[in-house]
Amino acid sequence: MPTARFRPNLVVDGAPAWAEDDWVGRPLRIGGVPFRAAGPSARCLVITIDQQTGVRDREPLRALARHRNIDRKLLFGLYLLPLAHGRVRLGDPVKPADS
Known part of the structure; x- marks a missing residue:
């Protein structure tokens, strides 16, 4: 399944x-x-819609329900809040801020 289906800002x-x-x-x-x-x-259900064709499928929610159903929420990804202005570039490392 293409990553774009999840509508990420960063991967x-x-x-x-x-x-x-x-x-x-x-x-x-x-x-x-x-x-x-x-x-x-x-x-949510939006990830079940193929953005190219508009066809709806049960995946990837079905797979998330099997593997990432936590407190009845199907989890995949993370919300990040920027703490300062700056530029993120392709290839930038992701690490704990204290390291």
Whole structure:
């Protein structure tokens, strides 16, 4: 399934699956920009619509229901709040702000 289906602003490559669970509530730095990981993203029905064709399917919500159903919320991704102005660039490292 294409990543665009989830409508992300940023995609982190190289982190283990579900690494964002450990980031919730923590300060992060992407390149030189500080962020606070505000919380997990609960997914809605929009991700079941193929943006190219408009066809609706039960995936990926069905898979999330099997693997990421936490307190009846289907979680995938993370909300980040920027703590300062700055520019994030392709290839910038993502790491805890205190490291």
